[in-house]
Amino acid sequence: MEENKDITIYDIAKKLNLATSTISRALKDHPSISEKTIKKVKKAVEEMGYVPNTLAAGLRGNKTNTIGVLIPTITQPFLSSLISGIEIAAQKSGYNVIIMQSHDSYEDEVSLAKSLYSSRVSGVISSLAMETRDTSHFQQFVSNNIPLVFVDRVPKNFNTFRVIIDNYAAGYKATKHLLEQGCTRIAHLTAGSEFGNLYSERKRGYLDALKDHNLPQIDELIVNLKTVTYEEGAKASNKLFDLELRPDGIFASGDIIAVSAIQTAKKRGIKIPEELAIIGFNNDPISQIIDPNLSTITHPAAKMGKASAEIILKNIKSNKKDEVKEITFLNTEVLVRESSKRI
């Protein structure tokens, strides 16, 4: 069992009769090392199969070239695209991404945040867990000058970078679109809590759009789902379809819910979009698979990831702890497809 010890810069230094500091500097093309030596070092590195130990470098320099991402789950299309966007931007700058899933649990989020801090990530990007109300476990990053970006589901009162869409405007646009298609009884399928001001903002947009078109708020047309799942969507849809006065339009705050509504409606023989126009939210892959194709609101996941990563990269080692951090708004668009196209 030969011990396969790692090659270190000490081994290279010994072989070339140089100091470790010279090796270290040569590897980063430091100007005070001669061309000749740099070449010699790099050749030896190649031959001996040296691989730098980022732990040692990180420990000494107190930085790790790693961005931590703390999100509810990676299996949702929106979030996996978000990560992908982060990852591509990070990789381009030589940064790695370490991903942790809170599974929407507050307890896990707290513990994982501590773990991220322990591993001395250079920056953190997070989308809050559904359960989360108190966000003080993120304070450690700000206090220690580790750039922190909240994305999509963000806390309201926390002075750090935020990358979001204008959920209010998006909700307004979605509803307005249905109104323009001639809908007069528009239902809204929403979810979860008022925290994270995601669904609640969309709902606010929905309500204001109605008001601006002189339509009343009808409470029985607004259904609040416990969880954003297909099953809950079907349950809520059935509730709507059982009403004496059925809605002629649905704005669902998520594509899964909208798809569920479409299929539930189809089972009942309700014609889409003639009798019922439906618009979703997110532009998930399923929105293009469902028949009829689902109209939806675009949610620029990859762009949001990219923007978040770039903010992190720009603010690493900036030492502007106490400044007011900007909020980045990304655009959403109404994507009109078959499920809502009446005219």
Add this chain to the structure above:
Amino acid sequence: MEENKDITIYDIAKKLNLATSTISRALKDHPSISEKTIKKVKKAVEEMGYVPNTLAAGLRGNKTNTIGVLIPTITQPFLSSLISGIEIAAQKSGYNVIIMQSHDSYEDEVSLAKSLYSSRVSGVISSLAMETRDTSHFQQFVSNNIPLVFVDRVPKNFNTFRVIIDNYAAGYKATKHLLEQGCTRIAHLTAGSEFGNLYSERKRGYLDALKDHNLPQIDELIVNLKTVTYEEGAKASNKLFDLELRPDGIFASGDIIAVSAIQTAKKRGIKIPEELAIIGFNNDPISQIIDPNLSTITHPAAKMGKASAEIILKNIKSNKKDEVKEITFLNTEVLVRESSKRI
């Protein structure tokens, strides 16, 4: 700008008039530290807000409690579920997961493997990039006793752990199912290379099933896609539907392709499953959304991730470098839904 230096065990040692070694041991409930001292230390840790530095610990101990995952992308449902499975198992044992995407590029894979090695991960789980032919960049892990698990798309000749499904059997089962539904001209939509023996194995199963049912291999019914995308699926499907003798069944080696085939067929007015039975592969979410629902082969992503992680955890620090590593096979099942149900 107050310098917010991290609290270290030195700070705690100083405050309590103890040695750093005592602090370190107290934090891990070492038997040679008294209960009283342990309590005192933990209280101080709490009060002073000490957070351990895993870099330092990792450097000293040459281990990091981190599992590296190197896969083509995380946006495919199969792969994001795989990661999720890995992550849950890892988190349970106090391990973190660092994820890197090769984007199916060989060059990226090589560079990311080096990066994973640099960060001294305790284990590596990888699914090969499409482009990859040579896998010698993974040798460094095995040589240094870092457990390596290949999952799903695995190399043939590399003595390390592998977690896979029996793609041959799955391809056979899928085809057999179509045969049992009365299909006699079964097409096969496959993809990519012969390397990674993923699609090629499924195809072999397809061919053997035909043979066992005394049906000939018809080359015009076997279409090889360049990439596994909706568009390529549509193109291939149209090619099939343009044939003089159209197929009456399609076994598509992926749900996206199958869904694409369904929608292409529907556009042409081909009745599914009456005129054309279709079965996919993976059991992606879209398979339940498409109308008619897609029959498919289950691909136990989360289980495969869990199994991979458990193998890593079991083999960390085992020092059995030269042993023959086992292959883990997970089960697949034929999931019969509407798209293939004729009887």
Add this chain to the structure above:
DNA sequence: AAAATCAACACAACCGGTTGCTTTAAATAT
């Protein structure tokens, strides 16, 4: 030719835990 300048590299402390070995003091044995 002596002094000043500079290129190129060496020295050694440092980052923050971990761990084998030693020391100290209290408890037990003789």
Add this chain to the structure above:
DNA sequence: ATATTTAAAGCAACCGGTTGTGTTGATTTT
């Protein structure tokens, strides 16, 4: 009362790069 064992904690090297400060010999300046 002395020797022996044991519990509890201290000492210091170590992991592998990084970096501020020195050192040396060669080149340039006056």
